[in-house]
Amino acid sequence: MDQISQINKDQGWRIYLNPKALIMLALGFSSGLPILLVFGTLSFWLREADVSRTSIGFFSWVALAYGFKWIWSPLIDRFPVPLFCHLLGRRRGWMLFSQLLIVLSLCGMALSNPQTDLAQLAIFAVIVAFASASQDIVIDAYRIELATERLQAALAATYMTGYRLAMIMAGAGALAFAAWFGSDSGYNAHGWQIAYFIMAGFMLVGIITTLCIHEPTLDTQAIAKIEDECFISLKQRGYSHKTAKLGAWFYTAAVMPFKDFFSRYGTSAITILLLISCYRISDVVMGVMSNAFYVDMGFTKTEVASVSKVFGVIMTLVGAGLGGILVSKFGTLRILALGALLSAITNLLFMVFTYMGNNLEMLTLVISADNLGAGIATAAFVTFMSSLTNVAFSATQYALFSSIMMLFPKFIAGFSGIYVDHFGYNIFFLTTALIGIPVLALIKVLSNKNYHQPKTHSAQE
Numbered sequence: 001m002d003q004i005s006q007i008n009k010d011q012g013w014r015i016y017l018n019p020k021a022l023i024m025l026a027l028g029f030s031s032g033l034p035i036l037l038v039f040g041t042l043s044f045w046l047r048e049a050d051v052s053r054t055s056i057g058f059f060s061w062v063a064l065a066y067g068f069k070w071i072w073s074p075l076i077d078r079f080p081v082p083l084f085c086h087l088l089g090r091r092r093g094w095m096l097f098s099q100l101l102i103v104l105s106l107c108g109m110a111l112s113n114p115q116t117d118l119a120q121l122a123i124f125a126v127i128v129a130f131a132s133a134s135q136d137i138v139i140d141a142y143r144i145e146l147a148t149e150r151l152q153a154a155l156a157a158t159y160m161t162g163y164r165l166a167m168i169m170a171g172a173g174a175l176a177f178a179a180w181f182g183s184d185s186g187y188n189a190h191g192w193q194i195a196y197f198i199m200a201g202f203m204l205v206g207i208i209t210t211l212c213i214h215e216p217t218l219d220t221q222a223i224a225k226i227e228d229e230c231f232i233s234l235k236q237r238g239y240s241h242k243t244a245k246l247g248a249w250f251y252t253a254a255v256m257p258f259k260d261f262f263s264r265y266g267t268s269a270i271t272i273l274l275l276i277s278c279y280r281i282s283d284v285v286m287g288v289m290s291n292a293f294y295v296d297m298g299f300t301k302t303e304v305a306s307v308s309k310v311f312g313v314i315m316t317l318v319g320a321g322l323g324g325i326l327v328s329k330f331g332t333l334r335i336l337a338l339g340a341l342l343s344a345i346t347n348l349l350f351m352v353f354t355y356m357g358n359n360l361e362m363l364t365l366v367i368s369a370d371n372l373g374a375g376i377a378t379a380a381f382v383t384f385m386s387s388l389t390n391v392a393f394s395a396t397q398y399a400l401f402s403s404i405m406m407l408f409p410k411f412i413a414g415f416s417g418i419y420v421d422h423f424g425y426n427i428f429f430l431t432t433a434l435i436g437i438p439v440l441a442l443i444k445v446l447s448n449k450n451y452h453q454p455k456t457h458s459a460q461e
Helices: 012-017 019-037 040-048 053-067 073-078 084-088 090-110 118-146 149-181 189-202 204-212 221-236 241-265 268-278 281-296 301-330 332-353 360-388 391-413 416-434 437-447
Strands: none
Touching: 012 019, 012 149, 019 040, 019 090, 019 118, 019 149, 019 189, 019 204, 040 053, 040 149, 040 281, 053 118, 053 281, 053 391, 053 416, 073 118, 073 241, 073 391, 084 090, 090 118, 090 189, 090 204, 118 149, 118 360, 118 391, 149 189, 149 301, 149 360, 189 204, 221 241, 241 268, 241 391, 268 391, 268 437, 281 332, 281 360, 281 391, 281 416, 301 332, 301 360, 332 360, 332 416, 332 437, 360 391
């Protein structure tokens, strides 16, 4: 059994009552809220506003910011935000800065109408995506630094519970608010604007949590020593003081995290990165068109919101909690395989759904199955990626993994609208199930290798 699975089994569900797990529940909510507001929920809004499916597919590329966050993650790992980091510390300062930027940009989206201000809406959506990706970088680093490996599966599970609950709030909740303040059966810009203002208000969960938690304490002497040695080496080669200082900082912030990863995992590193890049492809590609599919099937916002709110919440809680327990009992890779299989099966349920028409019972089944499978898969996947990081480079390395996780699937998802227009929803959902099959092969290859390497962890439980 891999090291990340060494949760004390005697604790069972009680491990989720650990204060650190509860902190990650709140931060997970803050992290999960923005993504649907620039992805699935935004697709629903755009479709109701009579924006074409092709345009909606291309609009999803806004979320590619999540796929490129590794580029600026070294800044978050090593560079303090003026004032914010001085008052709160490096991690909490970046958290609060990102959260406030998300709030302001969501308000900007709320003041936009896609029928008349599509470009303005896109600009604010891009800012939300970049600020949200930055928040993810620092929260992921904080989670990894918060506790030892024994607690990481539990932290991942509670983080994903909060994350999925926020996605339901940003999905079902936003639809419900848009219906209550606007129209349930037709487009009403006012309803959507109020819904997005309310979503901005829910970011207070993250802001309050950030202000209440403590800054993690880490031993940075080893990294500082490497930076000093690099600085001295550059000075001896004739570089100016300023150039040597900048070069040493760049080496430790941007080069060392990647060098460390490849040196620890050797030839297995490529297989690991391939698995990370493909693992979520089925549900991400399907997710772009799921809300547009509900609209085209004739479901109202209230129907979709009601089913998601009740069954989505229940299955999310069960899936994330069950995922953490299963990882501790059977190991990370086995549950990764289970999660990949469940993603393919739920996409096949969507294919069956296309032949049944407007059927509320089937809507309930597919949403329940989708949330259960996603909860299990994501809890295992977050645990897996967390186990790969060196705590000394947690922000940069985890940002690399989570960027790779989203980049390829988001790029492919951008063509989903064109694919649906040409082949229909039934073939689309079948295809999204089939493209998940290589994931199982990669997990099998990795399970045959002794890929896991121990890492030093300085956090205190």
